[in-house]
Amino acid sequence: MSDITMSEIAAQYSIGIDLGTTHCVLSYIDLTDESDQAAKQLFAIPQLSAPGSVTEKFQLPSFVYQAHAEEISQDQTPLPWDGENTALVGDVARQLGLKTPIRLVSSAKSWLSHATVSPHDAILPFSSPDEVEKISPVTATSQYLNHLAAAWNDAHPDAPISEQDVTITIPASFDPAARNLTAQAAQDLNLKHLNLLEEPQAAVYSWLEACGDEWRDQVNVGDTILVVDIGGGTTDLSLISVEESEGNLTLSRVAVGEHILLGGDNMDLALAYRLKMKLMQEGKQLQPWQIQAITHACRDAKEQLLLDNDIEAMPIVIPSRGSKLIAGTMQTELTREEVHQTILDGFFPATAVTDMPQQNTRTALTQIGLPYAQDAAITKHIAHFLNKQHGALETDAGDFIKPTAVLFNGGVFKSDAISTKLMGIINDWLITADVEEEATLLTGIDLDLAVANGACYHGYAKHGKGVRIKGGLASSYYVGVESSMPAIPGFEPPLEAVCIAPFGLEEGSNVDVTTHQFGLVVGQPVKFKFFGSTVRRDDVVGTHLDFWQPEDLEQLPDIEVSLETSSRNSGDVVPVSLSVTVTEVGTLKIEAIADDSDEAWEIELTVRQ
Amino acid sequence: MNFDLTNITELPAGPDAAHIALFALTLILLLITLVRGGKKTVEIEKIVEKEVPVEIEKIVEVIKHVDVEKIVEIEKFVEIKAPLQEASPAAACQLLSLLQNEARFVDFIQEDLTGATDEQIGAAARIIHTGSKKVINEYFTFTPIRTEEEESQVTVAEGFNPSEIKLIGNVLGSAPYRGILVHQGWKISNVNLPKLAQGHNANIVAAAEVEL
Numbered sequence: 001m002s003d004i005t006m007s008e009i010a011a012q013y014s015i016g017i018d019l020g021t022t023h024c025v026l027s028y029i030d031l032t033d034e035s036d037q038a039a040k041q042l043f044a045i046p047q048l049s050a051p052g053s054v055t056e057k058f059q060l061p062s063f064v065y066q067a068h069a070e071e072i073s074q075d076q077t078p079l080p081w082d083g084e085n086t087a088l089v090g091d092v093a094r095q096l097g098l099k100t101p102i103r104l105v106s107s108a109k110s111w112l113s114h115a116t117v118s119p120h121d122a123i124l125p126f127s128s129p130d131e132v133e134k135i136s137p138v139t140a141t142s143q144y145l146n147h148l149a150a151a152w153n154d155a156h157p158d159a160p161i162s163e164q165d166v167t168i169t170i171p172a173s174f175d176p177a178a179r180n181l182t183a184q185a186a187q188d189l190n191l192k193h194l195n196l197l198e199e200p201q202a203a204v205y206s207w208l209e210a211c212g213d214e215w216r217d218q219v220n221v222g223d224t225i226l227v228v229d230i231g232g233g234t235t236d237l238s239l240i241s242v243e244e245s246e247g248n249l250t251l252s253r254v255a256v257g258e259h260i261l262l263g264g265d266n267m268d269l270a271l272a273y274r275l276k277m278k279l280m281q282e283g284k285q286l287q288p289w290q291i292q293a294i295t296h297a298c299r300d301a302k303e304q305l306l307l308d309n310d311i312e313a314m315p316i317v318i319p320s321r322g323s324k325l326i327a328g329t330m331q332t333e334l335t336r337e338e339v340h341q342t343i344l345d346g347f348f349p350a351t352a353v354t355d356m357p358q359q360n361t362r363t364a365l366t367q368i369g370l371p372y373a374q375d376a377a378i379t380k381h382i383a384h385f386l387n388k389q390h391g392a393l394e395t396d397a398g399d400f401i402k403p404t405a406v407l408f409n410g411g412v413f414k415s416d417a418i419s420t421k422l423m424g425i426i427n428d429w430l431i432t433a434d435v436e437e438e439a440t441l442l443t444g445i446d447l448d449l450a451v452a453n454g455a456c457y458h459g460y461a462k463h464g465k466g467v468r469i470k471g472g473l474a475s476s477y478y479v480g481v482e483s484s485m486p487a488i489p490g491f492e493p494p495l496e497a498v499c500i501a502p503f504g505l506e507e508g509s510n511v512d513v514t515t516h517q518f519g520l521v522v523g524q525p526v527k528f529k530f531f532g533s534t535v536r537r538d539d540v541v542g543t544h545l546d547f548w549q550p551e552d553l554e555q556l557p558d559i560e561v562s563l564e565t566s567s568r569n570s571g572d573v574v575p576v577s578l579s580v581t582v583t584e585v586g587t588l589k590i591e592a593i594a595d596d597s598d599e600a601w602e603i604e605l606t607v608r609q
Numbered sequence: 610m611n612f613d614l615t616n617i618t619e620l621p622a623g624p625d626a627a628h629i630a631l632f633a634l635t636l637i638l639l640l641i642t643l644v645r646g647g648k649k650t651v652e653i654e655k656i657v658e659k660e661v662p663v664e665i666e667k668i669v670e671v672i673k674h675v676d677v678e679k680i681v682e683i684e685k686f687v688e689i690k691a692p693l694q695e696a697s698p699a700a701a702c703q704l705l706s707l708l709q710n711e712a713r714f715v716d717f718i719q720e721d722l723t724g725a726t727d728e729q730i731g732a733a734a735r736i737i738h739t740g741s742k743k744v745i746n747e748y749f750t751f752t753p754i755r756t757e758e759e760e761s762q763v764t765v766a767e768g769f770n771p772s773e774i775k776l777i778g779n780v781l782g783s784a785p786y787r788g789i790l791v792h793q794g795w796k797i798s799n800v801n802l803p804k805l806a807q808g809h810n811a812n813i814v815a816a817a818e819v820e821l
Contacts, residue, residue, distance in 0.1 A: 050710070052809035053703075056801065078806045099818070300739075317735045321818070325716045326725045331732040 011165040011193055013156075014463070016202070016455025017148060018169050019182070021109045022232035022265065023059040024144050025452035026152070029460045031165070040209070040456050042449065045151050047090035051076040057091060060147060064105040064140050065093035066125060066133050081154040089147045098292060102128040108140035110233060110370050113171070113178035113259055141185035149189045165193040165462070167455040171236045172198035172256035172474065175532060175556050176588035177605040183587050195459065196586035200227035200238035201253055201469050202454030203409035203445060208251075208467050209457040210444035215467070216249050218442065219405055224254075224393060225442065226403035228382065228422070229451075230410035235260040235378055237385045239392055239401060240469065252470040255392040255401075255534060257385040262347075262373035264412045270342050270376070271298040275316060275332055284330065286318075293318045298334060305339040306415030312336050340417070347376055348421050353383045353400055353429040379425050386429075388535060388551070402435050407442040409450050470506075473582060476539050477501040478553065480529030481516070497531055497553060499543040501580040501588065510581040512593075515542030517577055520592060523570035525562040528603070532556050541580075561592050561603040578603075702811035703802060707748070709815045712740025748802050754794030763790045 012032055018025040026043040033039070044056040051072045065088040077088065088096070097104025105124040112119050114137075122134035135143075145168075152161045166189070170182050179196055186194060197205075204227060208215050219225065223242040229235070237257030243250050272295040276286050286294070294316060301314035313335040320328025357375035373381070386400040393401065406426060413419045419441070427438045446453065461468050478497035500513050520526050531553040533539075545553075563574060576592040579600075583589055590603040708714035713736055722730060745751075754773050757763050765774055767784035773794065776786060805811060 049803050052806040053803040054806075055803035075808060076806055080804075315732075315735060317732050319713055319733075319736050323716045324720060325713050325733045325736070326720055326722070326729050329729070329732050329736070331728075 011163060011459075012159045014165045014167070014456050014459030015152070015161065016167050016169070016452045016457070016459065017145070018199075018202070018449075018452035018455060019109065019141070019144065020062055020231060020451070021107055021234060021263075023061045024148060025059055025449060026148055027449065027452040027456045028164075029456050031460065031463055031465075040453055040460075042452075043152065043155070045090070045148065046080050046154075047147070047151075048077060048079070048088065048092035050092060050095060052078075054079060055091070060090045060144065061094040062106070062108065062144055063093035063097055064089055064108075064124075064135065064143055065096045065100075066103045066105065066135070067096070068103070079150070081150045087143045087147075089143050099289070101125075103132055105135060105140050107233060107370060108137040108144075109171075110261060111137035112141065112181045113174055114370065119178075119181050138181050138185050141182065142188055145186050146188055162190045163192060165195075165459040166191050167195045167197050167202075167459045169197050169199045169202050169451050169455050171234055171259065172200050172238050172253075173234075173236060173259035174198075175259075176477070177557055180587045180605050183585050193459075194585050195462075197455050197458050198236075198238065198253070198256065198471070198474075199231070199451050200229045200236050200256070200409070201240075201471065202451045202458065203227055203229055203407060204240055204251065204454065204469060205457045205461065206409075206445045206450035206454035207407055207442055208461075209453065218440070219249070221249065222395075223404040224401060225251075225405045225407055226382075226386070226401070226426070226439070227407045227409065228378075230378070230408075230412045231263050232265045232411075233261060233263045235262050235373075235381060237382060239389060239403070241393060250470060251467065253472075253474065255385075255389040256474040257381070258534075260373050260381050261370055262376060262378065262381070264410065266372075266376065267343050267347055267412065268295050268299045268302065270346060271295075271302060271334065271339065274338060274342055275334060279330070279332055289321065290318050290330070301334045302339055302343065303414060305334065305336045306343065306417040344417060344421055347378050348418060348425070349377050349379055350421075350425050350428070351377060351379050351383065353386065353432070355380050356384050356387075357381050379422065382422075382426070383429070391535060391537065398433065400429070400433070402430055402433060403439050404437070405440050405442050407445070409445060409447060411448050413447050471586075472504040472506040473501060473588075474503075475532040475534050476503040476536050477580070477588070478531040478533070478545070479559070479578070480531065481518075494546070495529065497545040497548065499536075499539040499541055499545075500578050500590070501582070502540055503533075503537040505580075505582050507582050507586055508584050510579065511541045513541055513578040513580070515544075517575050517595060518592070519573045520561065520563050520576050522563045522565060522568045522572045522574060525560050527558045527560045530556045530559045530605075557605075559590065559603050559605055561601050563592075563601055565599060567597075567599070576601075699805065699811040700802065702814065703805065704744075706811065706814045707744045707803075708741060711744045712737045714741065715814055748800065749797050750799035750801075751795050752798045754796050755790055756793070757790050759790050759793055761790055762787060 010031075012030065013028045014031055015026060015028045024045075026045065027040050028043060029040045042058045044058055045060045046054055046056050047060055049055040049057075067088055072088070077086075093104065097106070103125060108124060111117065111124065111126075117123060119137040122136050122139070124135055124137060124140055125132060128134075149161045166186075168182060168186060170179060174182070182196060183194065204225065211218065219242045221242055221244045225240040225242070227236075227238045227240060229237070235257075237260075238253055239255040241252050241254045243252055272291055275294050275298065276291060279286060297316045297318070301316060304311055304314055313333045315331060315333050318330040318332075319325060320330075322328055355377075357373070357377065357380040359374060375381070383400070386403070390397050390400050403426065406423060408419050408422070423439070423441050430437075430439060457466060458468075460466055476499055478499050480495045480497055482493045482495060498513065498516050501511060505511065533553045535552055536548075539545075565574075568574065575595040577595060579591045579593050581589040581591075588605065590605070591600045592603055593600045705715060709716065713733075717733055717737055755763060765776065765784065765786040765788065769784070773796070776788070777791070778788070
């Protein structure tokens with residue numbers, strides 16, 4: 001009986017976790033609050049700010065520091081809660097890592113969706129000496145989540161996080177494997193109610209919450225909202241369409257963009273290198289640690305110089321490392337013109353909607369690392385997205401999607417100069433395409449906190465207290481099969497693709513691929529080539545493609561199944577069909593189901609080449 | 610969250626740097642006077658036990674009365690019938706450490722400025738101002754004691770708190786007093802200093818750094 005009572009306890013809070021590339025934020029709403037406008041709150045996260053010193057901050061920097069055995073004694077890492085606080089997470093990690101980067105685990109989130117490295121391999125800190133103990137991107141992610149959970153539980157002993165309604169945000173561009181990995185990283189939390197939510201959607205939820213009922217006055221049926229979310233390390237794009245259902249306005253996420261590793265940090269770094277060049281011309285050489293100091297100073301100076309004011313230049317001071325402050329300090333300045341050239345012209349150039357991002361063919365000796373975007377022009381990436389998704393709407397959009405409203409999110413947009421320029425460029429595209437009305441800019445969200453706020457509002461809306469955005473799969477998925485044809489020496493048989501999950505398949509639904517049967521060999525791992533398409537919206541389960549445009553289908557990491565069964569002999573061939581479920585959490589589950597028995601094997605999504 | 614932009618362009622460069630430093634130092638001294646209680650370190654108890662055993666009781670009494678969480682409520686201290694209170698060295702050292710880490714405060718004060726150009730001092734002042742502002746804003750919440758415009762007529766009611774409002778000039782007559790508000794005053798309404806680990810040596814303001 002007790003089990004039943006346990007599961008009947010309803011969540012008291014909706015918790016939203018912005019699991020960011022550079023920092024995490026947690027906000028929450030009390031679901032038992034019956035008033036119309038339940039107040040969301042930010043959670044102050046206790047964390048070490050230096051060895052031996054604990055402070056509370058609203059942001060938990062997403063870093064782990066792998067300290068040397070003699071670096072920090074055990075009694076200098078206390079946290080308010082019991083348990084082994086072995087991992088140095090948060091502010092202290094970031095601080096220590098500034099001076100010892102070889103021991104700093106960073107950007108774990110970007111590694112989760114990396115195409116060539118297994119996220120379960122202990123590879124971080126990346127390319128640091130062997131002596132430094134390494135952890136996997138999944139472990140790092142779970143350490144951030146575990147810290148947040150321990151802090152929450154310590155502050156709310158009567159409402160443990162495992163019982164609450166928890167929404168964790170992910171980039172809209174995360175592939176199914178990266179989504180599953182995020183859910184896996186949360187496993188230690190034993191969450192009863194976990195949801196994954198795409199960050200641009202979270203920004204829209206935050207906008208809905210900020211507007212209250214008035215959102216219906218700001219958009220109309222047939223509108224298309226372009227969401228541009230520029231985080232520290234990534235740019236994430238989505239399209240939300242405003243539809244009508246039973247007389248009510250509804251929102252539906254109809255397209256998501258590609259994974260673009262380009263964000264606000266790149267802008268600060270670009271400015272720092274510009275100043276480095278300037279100092280070099282004056283005959284001053286900079287050490288790596290000075291570059292860091294400049295990058296930090298540029299961040300603050302940039303925000304000032306991009307505001308609408310008459311400041312022409314901001315001084316940049318690089319303090320010495322030693323105790324002599326006067327003698328070793330270097331000074332330069334960052335001018336308004338430099339910022340405008342580097343940021344506005346470099347990252348937001350006024351390009352045509354037909355200008356696509358440049359893809360340089362990489363040289364053969366490319367170092368394995370994060371696949372940073374090669375073209376820094378964010379406007380071109382947006383143009384590419386609008387072109388590529390031209391078929392996303394029910395109505396014919398022509399060559400590219402013409403958004404009627406735009407929502408910006410991310411600290412970068414605190415600068416009016418950036419949002420005004422980008423908005424102007426988008427409207428120029430519309431005017432060139434003879435669209436009569438300009439797109440409207442949707443405002444009212446907190447650019448730094450919208451993702452966390454939106455995530456907790458999402459959990460709140462799920463309880464019938466607000467508007468929900470219809471999501472579902474933002475891609476259709478395919479497995480590759482070799483076509484049966486007579487062997488031609490020297491040629492691999494051409495690959496064909498079978499659709500196993502259609503576009504828009506909603507959370508909680510399941511489809512079986514009945515048109516194709518596969519033979520799996522017991523005891524041998526079998527790999528499938530796996531593809532996703534964000535543009536082939538009309539393919540149904542079983543659709544067989546023997547030809548496609550290379551840009552239509554993106555090859556994802558192979559998927560693998562290993563048939564371990566005691567009821568069959570090793571080497572036997574088992575006929576199976578595939579079954580695909582989109583879980584309530586929002587992850588993809590692919591199973592191989594035996595046709596001649598009721599056995600089923602889960603197909604792993606995380607195999608990397 | 611502290612997304613405060615530090616508008617350092619408004620800061621005059623040059624010799625005013627010294628004023629900033631002086632201001633910060635005054636502030637620290639003020640805080641040292643105000644901040645009581647804090648963590649009662651084992652060190653202090655031992656010293657007291659050895660040297661002045663008679664006074665143990667009194668000191669313990671004081672510590673009992675001081676509400677550690679509400680160190681700002683100065684009124685409470687006034688009521689306590691104790692001759693003098695020991696300022697907590699740990700809290701003072703911690704604040705200096707924060708100012709050193711963020712603003713290079715101790716480095717600057719320890720430096721000999723003779724012969725340094727105004728330009729050099731100006732550059733250092735920016736570091737000190739930006740960093741100190743970050744520390745002050747992050748760990749302290751200031752509210753003005755009087756919200757009226759400075760240089761305007763104000764009334765000081767009967768039973769005012771003399772530690773909050775200081776009457777100056779022709780201090781004559783009886784309440785209510787009418788006068789010009791010269792300085793609005795500052796009151797720390799919240800202190801949120803980092804908590805320290807047991808046995809953390811707060812005397813180390815900045816560790817020596819050795820690059821390998």
